[in-house]
Amino acid sequence: MTTEQIDGVAVTTKANVYFDGKCVSHGISLADGTKKSVGVILPASLTFNTGAPEIMECVAGSCEYRLAGSEQWVKSGAGETFSVPGNSKFDIRVADAYHYICHFG
Numbered sequence: 001m002t003t004e005q006i007d008g009v010a011v012t013t014k015a016n017v018y019f020d021g022k023c024v025s026h027g028i029s030l031a032d033g034t035k036k037s038v039g040v041i042l043p044a045s046l047t048f049n050t051g052a053p054e055i056m057e058c059v060a061g062s063c064e065y066r067l068a069g070s071e072q073w074v075k076s077g078a079g080e081t082f083s084v085p086g087n088s089k090f091d092i093r094v095a096d097a098y099h100y101i102c103h104f105g
Contacts, residue, residue, distance in 0.1 A: 002059050002079045003101055006036070019046050025102070034105070041098045045091065052104045053086040060099040066091040 012027040016037070023046065025039025041063070056065075062077040068088045076082050084090050092098075 037102045039100060041094045043094050045093045047089055047091050049089045050084050050086055054084045055081050055103040057081045057101040059101060061097050063098045064093045
């Protein structure tokens with residue numbers, strides 16, 4: 001199931017822009033202190049480093065990802081998630097805009 005709306009949040013209005021604009025996101029904070037980001041990755045092949053564990057939720061579009069230490073690319077589409085360990089990295093390939101929610105922790 002795809003998250004369509006997140007109620008009761010504070011939004012950081014200044015965008016986080018990565019990889020020369022190929023990834024743009026906004027941070028959100030829930031009343032309980034939970035932090036997430038919502039954004040879009042435009043067509044590209046990128047590598048992200050993680051601090052905290054992350055769950056990437058696809059809202060629209062699709063991607064292929066490869067976790068650190070793996071040679072296998074895995075497809076993830078709308079309504080699907082994938083988990084990335086903390087203090088790690090992952091590669092992501094996007095052919096069309098990939099809209100996501102990143103759940104931290």
